[in-house]
Amino acid sequence: MKTHTQHLPKCKDCAIRSTALFGELETKHLDDARALRSAQVTFEAGEHLYHEGDIPTKAYTLHQGWVILFKNLRSGDRQILRFALPGDFLCYKVGYHNVMDHSAIAVSDVTLCAFPLDRFRDVIGQLPELAFAISSITETATQRCHSSLTTIASHPAEAKVAFLLLSLFIREMTLRTGEMCIPFPITQEDIADALGLTSIHVNRVFQSLRKQGLIECKNRCLWIPNKTALAKVAKIPLNELEEIMIGTAAPHC
């Protein structure tokens, strides 16, 4: 982990600001919002951002790269709770049990904007909008969790994989326009750990989806030629999925 406090990039030039929440706040309360950010931080692929049990002091907006949020299980393997993509808000915790219930690890090299948590208390006093902004983010997170829960609990493996790939594809594509594939730094085993399947079975599903022409995936890149068709396999209407996956994700400065 490296921390940079000097020469931070200007917020107004930030490519992901439009997908992040401070984008909206900034117009009205530019200074308050900016004042929250303390530093930019980088982690290398494979580094832990935080561990289950940690008491966090900083929240992060993910600026670049992918992060996996997961819980370690007694049995030795892990349950992936969420894939965090640029624009996502991580590690915000204000409740009584201010202990992280999961760990986070960088899957690719990542850059984050750091916000000391204690400053939130002060700023929210003067800026109630921030409280609603954060509520909105948490609600989105819960909504996505509901969506995952539904898919994982009651659909066959092919639908689960289709759902996850399509979700990630939609989220990543909103960040980059006009490209013919998205970077896809996760492994089939990661997908298995997210969906409660074995990597072997995920592999079989991948091949089946490839044969049907629904996905193209090689060299750490993913392309979905026909989102509607894949949504059908995922057993969720495309517009519904897009509504959940796109939209305000994080405060960003």
Place this chain on the structure above:
Amino acid sequence: MKTHTQHLPKCKDCAIRSTALFGELETKHLDDARALRSAQVTFEAGEHLYHEGDIPTKAYTLHQGWVILFKNLRSGDRQILRFALPGDFLCYKVGYHNVMDHSAIAVSDVTLCAFPLDRFRDVIGQLPELAFAISSITETATQRCHSSLTTIASHPAEAKVAFLLLSLFIREMTLRTGEMCIPFPITQEDIADALGLTSIHVNRVFQSLRKQGLIECKNRCLWIPNKTALAKVAKIPLNELEEIMIGTAAPHC
């Protein structure tokens, strides 16, 4: 649904106040907190509190009875997201997409305290503590969702059922001390819909758990003689589960 605005019970006499969040706020900001409550509302068993797609105007603290939160699936059946018990906070929504992503139905006759959502905006301006209180609740909800996700994704049916029964038991037992069973108004099919199993398989698991002496369940009542033993089957340490399930749940007046 019936609404009562007269002769509301006094908050300080409320049995569940201690498990709810306003319990803490009240000492400092009694009047502000009370002012939020507009009415008590009752629903009969089987009545819907709200539907997926609704734009809510009121949030509720569940005062008595159980409520099921669920999503209807294309396939015709439903995915249960959460069982709400007395003390739980329902239907709070402030984000941009202020549309409910799920429906709620009363499983037993229920009483709720209603809080008009528009008042929250005003009060939070003067009372930032309320913002944190609500954040805390939402975090707990997300944490429980994580916990469900983990259990449902990666454990066999017996562990899933054990996990759910134990969770409900622990939560309900904090509300009533010294009793030899908890009211258990849900059916095996409800459990199946929550865990992504068939009711037939849930039934087989029930019988297996009964034979092992881990649960006693009849006449809409549940008793767990040995929580530690059942936690072992659920593949989660008892103290960890208790930490997630007990504690601040809802603002309550």
Place this chain on the structure above:
DNA sequence: CGGGGAGTTGAATGCAGTCAACAAATGTGG
């Protein structure tokens, strides 16, 4: 007393897991 919902039981099917071996891709040190 009859009807309907909830719970129970059995047999057959199938989806996904397990084990094992191998191939391909990626990374590392000499």
Place this chain on the structure above:
DNA sequence: CCACATTTGTTGACTGCATTCAACTCCCCG
């Protein structure tokens, strides 16, 4: 730059948990 090691992906055979379908019982409620 090549040789080797490690990780990731691929394939096949076998097993088993959970589903499906169907029939039947129990219990509550009108």
